[in-house]
Amino acid sequence: MPIVRVALPVPLPQLFDYTAEDADGSDVGRCVRVPFGRGDKSGVIVALPGDAEVASARLKPVHHIQRDVPPLPADWLELVGFVARYYHARLGEVVALALPPGLRRADGVSGEDVDPPLDLTAAGQAALAEARRESRALALLSEAVAAGLPARRSVVRALPAGAAVGDALKRGWLAISAQSQPRHLAVGLPTLTEDQAAAVAAFDAAEDGFRCWLLHGVTGSGKTEVYLRLAERALAAGGQVLMLVPEIALTPQLEGRVASRFPAANVVALHSGLAEGARSRGFVQALTGQADIVLGTRLSVFAPLPRLGLILVDEEHDASYKQQEGVRYSARDVAVWRARQRKVPVVLGSATPSLESWLHARNGRYATLNLSRRAVASSLPKVRCIDTSRLRLDEGLSPALHKALEERLARGEQSLVFLNRRGYAPVLSCPSCGWISTCPNCSANLVVHLADRRLRCHHCGCDGPVPAACPSCGNQDIQPFGRGTQRVEARLAELFPAARVLRVDRDAARTRSQWEALLATIANGGADILVGTQMMAKGHDFPRLTLVGVIGADSSLHAADFRAPERLFQQLMQVGGRAGRGTLPGEVLIQTEYPAHPLYQHLSRQDFDAFARMALDERRQAGFPPYTHQAMLRADAPLLHDAVAFLKEARALGEELAGDAVRLFDPVPMRLTRLARRERAQLLVEADQRGPLQAFLLAWMEALYRQRAPRDLRWQVDVDPLDV
DNA sequence: AGCACGCCGACT
DNA sequence: GTCGGCGTGCTC
Ligand SMILES: [Zn+2]
Ligand SMILES: [Zn+2]
Numbered sequence: 001m002p003i004v005r006v007a008l009p010v011p012l013p014q015l016f017d018y019t020a021e022d023a024d025g026s027d028v029g030r031c032v033r034v035p036f037g038r039g040d041k042s043g044v045i046v047a048l049p050g051d052a053e054v055a056s057a058r059l060k061p062v063h064h065i066q067r068d069v070p071p072l073p074a075d076w077l078e079l080v081g082f083v084a085r086y087y088h089a090r091l092g093e094v095v096a097l098a099l100p101p102g103l104r105r106a107d108g109v110s111g112e113d114v115d116p117p118l119d120l121t122a123a124g125q126a127a128l129a130e131a132r133r134e135s136r137a138l139a140l141l142s143e144a145v146a147a148g149l150p151a152r153r154s155v156v157r158a159l160p161a162g163a164a165v166g167d168a169l170k171r172g173w174l175a176i177s178a179q180s181q182p183r184h185l186a187v188g189l190p191t192l193t194e195d196q197a198a199a200v201a202a203f204d205a206a207e208d209g210f211r212c213w214l215l216h217g218v219t220g221s222g223k224t225e226v227y228l229r230l231a232e233r234a235l236a237a238g239g240q241v242l243m244l245v246p247e248i249a250l251t252p253q254l255e256g257r258v259a260s261r262f263p264a265a266n267v268v269a270l271h272s273g274l275a276e277g278a279r280s281r282g283f284v285q286a287l288t289g290q291a292d293i294v295l296g297t298r299l300s301v302f303a304p305l306p307r308l309g310l311i312l313v314d315e316e317h318d319a320s321y322k323q324q325e326g327v328r329y330s331a332r333d334v335a336v337w338r339a340r341q342r343k344v345p346v347v348l349g350s351a352t353p354s355l356e357s358w359l360h361a362r363n364g365r366y367a368t369l370n371l372s373r374r375a376v377a378s379s380l381p382k383v384r385c386i387d388t389s390r391l392r393l394d395e396g397l398s399p400a401l402h403k404a405l406e407e408r409l410a411r412g413e414q415s416l417v418f419l420n421r422r423g424y425a426p427v428l429s430c431p432s433c434g435w436i437s438t439c440p441n442c443s444a445n446l447v448v449h450l451a452d453r454r455l456r457c458h459h460c461g462c463d464g465p466v467p468a469a470c471p472s473c474g475n476q477d478i479q480p481f482g483r484g485t486q487r488v489e490a491r492l493a494e495l496f497p498a499a500r501v502l503r504v505d506r507d508a509a510r511t512r513s514q515w516e517a518l519l520a521t522i523a524n525g526g527a528d529i530l531v532g533t534q535m536m537a538k539g540h541d542f543p544r545l546t547l548v549g550v551i552g553a554d555s556s557l558h559a560a561d562f563r564a565p566e567r568l569f570q571q572l573m574q575v576g577g578r579a580g581r582g583t584l585p586g587e588v589l590i591q592t593e594y595p596a597h598p599l600y601q602h603l604s605r606q607d608f609d610a611f612a613r614m615a616l617d618e619r620r621q622a623g624f625p626p627y628t629h630q631a632m633l634r635a636d637a638p639l640l641h642d643a644v645a646f647l648k649e650a651r652a653l654g655e656e657l658a659g660d661a662v663r664l665f666d667p668v669p670m671r672l673t674r675l676a677r678r679e680r681a682q683l684l685v686e687a688d689q690r691g692p693l694q695a696f697l698l699a700w701m702e703a704l705y706r707q708r709a710p711r712d713l714r715w716q717v718d719v720d721p722l723d724v
Numbered sequence: 725a726g727c728a729c730g731c732c733g734a735c736t
Numbered sequence: 737g738t739c740g741g742c743g744t745g746c747t748c
Pocket of ligand 1: 430431432433434435470471472473474475
């Protein structure tokens, strides 16, 4: 009786063997449903061992092997195996994360193309020629013909009369066309700028095979156009392209652009926001090679791609690429590993690269492609610091910013006031007894949200009404302290009564439709002054926006995290880059009490490289990454003492295993010690080289697992942690 | 992680 | 007498 070895999503270090009557070697990589404990579970067959690791009497038979779709290929199993090893997660957990839930459950899944190419039929031609009667479908036909046919259903659907696509198909005016055009057919190619052309030429000149490129292009320099040209080349060579973006919110826009550039290519979006069926379908299309371009968030780095030819990672510095729970993988780093594994090029793009990638580029490990000039706008925005150390501010607004806003209003241009703090005020406090609004579950303050009159914790999400009087002393005069977007929005509305002030933060853009409505309002010129958080810093083009005012930036200037300056610089450069991307020149005003601070000095000169050199010098002197490698052991329990005690034991255990190459630090409570009723502590491990660190972690994890921690204590490792 | 079994306090 | 507390152990 054949035996199958299965990776299951359970937090156990081992794999599980089952019997399967009809299994053979071709079933490795197939999804399988098995009995487990008292219930059922599903996972992936990773091997067909000759004999089982446990007594054969204990083996149970599998329920069902999913054979409707091809098995996951060996390179995919290698990929999840690498992720499990490197991030010290269980193979089954990585498999569970990488596979769409529907597929892993071994449900029936169809990989049918739901976005086929459509073409005009003879009947459609006749209908157009007759043009007897106005109809939506007819209007769509002429639009589609004008836009060019054949075209993908999604492209036709996106036309003004696109809603009638179903109707046109039903009438037989449009039909699924035989795939006659080459997948790499590219339409609507703009002329490249000199920089873009040089980047594409440099890429073309390189040999085939693995190579990591850093595409360092200033904001508005047209990095996406370079991605599209490189994708075109990969498609022409018969390859599939994997394109990663940091956020779900950025996928529809990019997907539209990619689909209209490559009308004959099958573009598949893959992210956690998709319905289960759509996600499985996209995954299967990638697996069968039907998908030409897979575009998605960090999850999509696990899409199986038999014809993989190129990987693109947009905004590679973005922290969203690192999963912050469960298997803490970095999709950017996994993408680079995968490119090496598959011997294909990978392009990491950003206006503000991570210091890790920037250093690799400087060392020559990565090749660099530079876009130093903007594509449409004539120049980068002018960045100026406003010294607020001796100024009286009006709700955080300096007279200079006030005046600049006035000017934009007079000229009918848009402005953005950037403040990375949601809500009305970060805390409510009582001046007479000193009470402040704290979260019952976290070591954090409750934020005042005046828009819906609630006090809310931004960490655990709990909320309550805003009390009318101090809960501690009964004082009726309790006050919101500090400043968030809602407060600035309110003050701006008072200061500029004729202006249309629009707040753009996670509260205002709760749902996708709200977010799209906000974007449309901004694009149509329905807003004069925007008040926004980092949502505004990412990806989008606002051609009418010419002024960006940054307030409250200093608060992250002295943060304890060694990565805080890097993040601040990236964020300010990105948000500043929103100004003047169209034909109008842009200006960025940064309010600060420390205008002489080197970070702001480099920022005013828009000199990312100078900042990177300075920040890396500091990192080297302090012995921080990328000059060292880190891992963090975190523990959480209802009582802080238990978490710390566990880590102290772990440290003692680790000291015995650690050679000279690995250093362990003292366990400390985390910055946000209490989160959602759990007390958290952490222990940092550091090494100069990855190898010794990995070897140590392997032995340490095993020893810790044997320790059998108390039931209410949870612990996990984070390799290459972002927050230290 | 779930979910069992298993042995001691306050309840009908 | 039992209902239920969560301590310990197992899942192919
Ligand atoms: Zn009080
Ligand atoms: Zn909380």
